[in-house]
Amino acid sequence: MKYVDEFRDPKLIEKAAEEIRRLADPKRHYRIMEVCGGHTHSIYRFGLQDLLPENLELVHGPGCPVCVLPMGRVDDGLKLAQDPQITLTAFGDMMRVPGQMGTPLEMKAKGADIRMVYSPLDALKLAQKNPERQVVFFAIGFETTAPSTALTLKRARQMGIPNFSVFCNHVTIIPAMRAILDSPDMRLDGFVGPGHVSTVIGCRPYEFVAREYGRPVVVSGFEPLDLLQSLLMLLRQINQGQARVENQYERVVPWEGNPAALAALAEVFELRPYFEWRGLGFISQSALKLRPEYAPWDAEARFEVAGVRVTDPKAAQCGEVLKGVLKPPQCKLFGKECTPEKPVGALMVSSEGACAAYYNYVHCAELVSGD
Amino acid sequence: MTKSPVPIRFKDTQIELAHGSGGKASRRLVEGLIAPILGNPSLDDAALLSLGGASLALTADSFVVKPLRFPGGSIGELAVNGTVNDLAVSGARPIALLSTLILEAGLSAQVLQAELQAIGQAARRAGVQVVGGDTKVVEHGKADGLFISTSGIGLVDARVNLAASSVRPGDKVLLSGPIGDHGITILLARGELDLEASLKSDTRSVWPFVEALIETVAPGLRWMRDPTRGGVATALNELAREAQLALRLYEEHIPVRDEVRGACEILGLDPLHIANEGQFIAIVGPEYAEAALEAVRRVAGGQEARLIGEVVETPAGVVYTVSSYGSSRVVDMLVGDPLPRIC
Numbered sequence: 001m002k003y004v005d006e007f008r009d010p011k012l013i014e015k016a017a018e019e020i021r022r023l024a025d026p027k028r029h030y031r032i033m034e035v036c037g038g039h040t041h042s043i044y045r046f047g048l049q050d051l052l053p054e055n056l057e058l059v060h061g062p063g064c065p066v067c068v069l070p071m072g073r074v075d076d077g078l079k080l081a082q083d084p085q086i087t088l089t090a091f092g093d094m095m096r097v098p099g100q101m102g103t104p105l106e107m108k109a110k111g112a113d114i115r116m117v118y119s120p121l122d123a124l125k126l127a128q129k130n131p132e133r134q135v136v137f138f139a140i141g142f143e144t145t146a147p148s149t150a151l152t153l154k155r156a157r158q159m160g161i162p163n164f165s166v167f168c169n170h171v172t173i174i175p176a177m178r179a180i181l182d183s184p185d186m187r188l189d190g191f192v193g194p195g196h197v198s199t200v201i202g203c204r205p206y207e208f209v210a211r212e213y214g215r216p217v218v219v220s221g222f223e224p225l226d227l228l229q230s231l232l233m234l235l236r237q238i239n240q241g242q243a244r245v246e247n248q249y250e251r252v253v254p255w256e257g258n259p260a261a262l263a264a265l266a267e268v269f270e271l272r273p274y275f276e277w278r279g280l281g282f283i284s285q286s287a288l289k290l291r292p293e294y295a296p297w298d299a300e301a302r303f304e305v306a307g308v309r310v311t312d313p314k315a316a317q318c319g320e321v322l323k324g325v326l327k328p329p330q331c332k333l334f335g336k337e338c339t340p341e342k343p344v345g346a347l348m349v350s351s352e353g354a355c356a357a358y359y360n361y362v363h364c365a366e367l368v369s370g371d
Numbered sequence: 372m373t374k375s376p377v378p379i380r381f382k383d384t385q386i387e388l389a390h391g392s393g394g395k396a397s398r399r400l401v402e403g404l405i406a407p408i409l410g411n412p413s414l415d416d417a418a419l420l421s422l423g424g425a426s427l428a429l430t431a432d433s434f435v436v437k438p439l440r441f442p443g444g445s446i447g448e449l450a451v452n453g454t455v456n457d458l459a460v461s462g463a464r465p466i467a468l469l470s471t472l473i474l475e476a477g478l479s480a481q482v483l484q485a486e487l488q489a490i491g492q493a494a495r496r497a498g499v500q501v502v503g504g505d506t507k508v509v510e511h512g513k514a515d516g517l518f519i520s521t522s523g524i525g526l527v528d529a530r531v532n533l534a535a536s537s538v539r540p541g542d543k544v545l546l547s548g549p550i551g552d553h554g555i556t557i558l559l560a561r562g563e564l565d566l567e568a569s570l571k572s573d574t575r576s577v578w579p580f581v582e583a584l585i586e587t588v589a590p591g592l593r594w595m596r597d598p599t600r601g602g603v604a605t606a607l608n609e610l611a612r613e614a615q616l617a618l619r620l621y622e623e624h625i626p627v628r629d630e631v632r633g634a635c636e637i638l639g640l641d642p643l644h645i646a647n648e649g650q651f652i653a654i655v656g657p658e659y660a661e662a663a664l665e666a667v668r669r670v671a672g673g674q675e676a677r678l679i680g681e682v683v684e685t686p687a688g689v690v691y692t693v694s695s696y697g698s699s700r701v702v703d704m705l706v707g708d709p710l711p712r713i714c
Binding site for chain 2: 001004014047050105118224340359360
């Protein structure tokens, strides 16, 4: 399959892995964070850690949209769905994320009108087809998904569709990276920069990481060779004491990003003064809300949204895992109370969540390699 | 079959779609609630009965697929092949079917006629007779047009003895052809994804292949399963757990069409979790493996069969794949249900 097989070529993968093992200085320990949950998923799915030297540690970052959503926002969404006139629509990822009242799937089984959509435009279509219903789209995601929400809102406004609105939970990646860099328990040597987010925002926004914090960033693709090449590029910079932003994913990511998508974001959204992130707490200017001109399509303006803060289940250590302080199996609940089937925290739900990726692909790896 | 009572372990408070997905939740429902109450903890595709010296296989299956027609087949064809295949992988020659129709008021008579014809044709192709059944009509809105339940009876071939307990380390895993065609076809046929591919369901009777295996390698046949809901991963996980052995699969040997791979890449699905309706997995003794592969390949439609892995001792209860560059990953049962109903 084109664009896939050539990036999974066993000979090239072996060669790249060998080069990484050669470059990794045995006297030092490298800690590299992959910011994006898609990368975490790829690393586990392709078993890349099997190929890396022991002193190169990959730290999983916060780039998993459902994982960073605090439980209170899930509950806010579910409360909306209890209104008999509302049809709540969400991406499949959201359907098994537990709030205090249960997951959207459980609420749906009890009779709430909650539907899975593949795109916000599908939610808009649903509103057009069912003019007697209030269709609310539970919007989540970073700059990757925010432009499609923006385009949908622009269309809803142009077409004057009155029964559609967005419960906006879009967040932005840069403030989260800054929060991690400022965190005292974080000692990182470099970042594998997000691939999909960068198709929208480009590479320039990461320059502060190199300039202010002296850490290199390499924006990376998602195939095994992409990730190995990005790690190689990072190792070279780190070994030479450099800190630059590089773009490994040039075949998809333009340096300046996607101007049309950025313009749509700017037209529809503005920054919230602050927003709560699971595990990272409140981060200022880290999330988007609808501009006042879009208030008629803003679920938070149209319906009562309680905005309750809910603390995570005490025993779950999602926050520590999200910040990269703990590895998934170091959490007390991992694989016991918390499994992909009965997740306690969102990291066990999304395929991009570090815990689900770890559980699905490697939690028996030690046993396998002992075979 | 008197067994000591099994405690009810089903703790879920309500039935959700995941309980029907063929994965972990389904297993919990069957093992934790149905089997303890009804007293037969068997999870096999068909029940085996001895009657006057003959060994019979008895099975039932229901079909609630949406849409009713899809590229490569329809609900009527599935209803025959699904039940025929449950018998076949139990080592039984399918003999007769009962077919129960649950019709929704408002269903077009033309649609019903087409499905009855599909049932008739599929039964003829599979060499079984539809000897009876039942018809019920429910109110409009209470069923998706048409649900079909079929029961089947087959004659177990005396030469085979299939059981997870007879599987041994070193045995080989034979897969009859490319996986995921059915599940992805249904997903695309719903038209919700704006994806298109020239794919069709693989629905067919697998009895001709099984018959060829019985004729050539009967003593080497250990265990068979048709990997429907939950896919190859779920079927093999059930085997690994029951036999307390591990299954090692070689990723590059698992046949998957490019269209299925492409759709899975885009949607974030694993082909090993996708449903099939015309494939089967056989565990065969190592000395019989090549002969078994040849036997399946000689039957029309079996040319893409592959040996995809082997049984190993540890880690017990685990299925894992090895990539062409040497990394390994554990493949669990399907959890939840990312897909709408597909069979």
